[in-house]
Amino acid sequence: MLFRVDQDSPASLAEQIAVQVRAAIASEEMVPGERLPPARELATSLRVNMHTVLRAYQQLRDEGLIEMRQGRGAFVRNDASTVLVRVNELATQLVDEARKLGLSPGDVHARIDRLMSGIA
Template sequence: MLLRIDTSSSLPIFEQLATQVRQAVIAGELTSGERLPSARELAESLDVNQHTVLHAYQLLRDEGLLELRRGRGAVVTAHAAEHYEPLLTALRAVRTEAAALGLPLSAVAAMLTSEETP
């Protein structure tokens, strides 16, 4: 799995990393028991501070997607993929309904991010 950062993004680097790991779990690119690079290795390869990577890993640990093991690094949890399955099911239904209504996904995304979704 290749992680990248976008220095022009308004998202903090730790959030960019966490998002990419989440997406890899959802897509099945990362599976249960798979180890991620150590924080030091990943920080060096991306030329970022090690604490930035640790922040991303800790966020994912708090979400239940990673286990942080001393000496073993970050490991994808057994239930990581299951964690998102109900949401993925709901999103498939939303995507189907949007298509039936002729509504572009960009409009759906705007509705999701709006504070005052009708």
Template sequence: MLFRVDATSPLSLADQIAIQVRSGVVDGALLPGERLPPARDLATALKVNMHTVLRAYKTLRDEGIIEMRQGRGAFVRHDAGPGLVRITELAQQLMDEARKLGMNQQDIVRLIGGVAQA
């Protein structure tokens, strides 16, 4: 998979990298179990700081899309797929809207729990 970043984009470089991984999972360019480029190699290829790549990988790990194995690299999770990516995007949109309305994470969890029981 070919990664690119645009320094003039309003999105952070880490966000741009994470978006490309998510897109790769959705369109099948990245398959479950596939190894992502090592952070150092990707940073060198993109001419960005290695910590930028690691920040993107951490975001993806927190979303459940990739797993990071100490000393072995980052891999697309076996259960990652278009559905997980879409639900993650929707959850982020929900959190963004909730914050605009002054709600916090606990409020959202309580709200979702109530919807799930209905």
């Protein structure tokens, strides 16, 4: 997989890297169990700080898309899928909108619980 970053983009460099990994998982260009490039190598090839790559990897880990194994690198999780990528995107949109509207996390959780259990 070829990574690219745009220094002039309003999106952070870490977010640009994370977006590319998400897209590769969603398109099945990257498959479960596949190893991501080592952070140091990717940082060198992109001419960015290694911590920028690590920030992107941490974000993807927090989203449940990759796992980081001590001393072995970062890998696409076995349960990562197009569905998970899409749900993460939608959840992010929901959280952003809920914050704009001033809703509490409890309100959002309660609504989701009602919808998931079939109670509108």
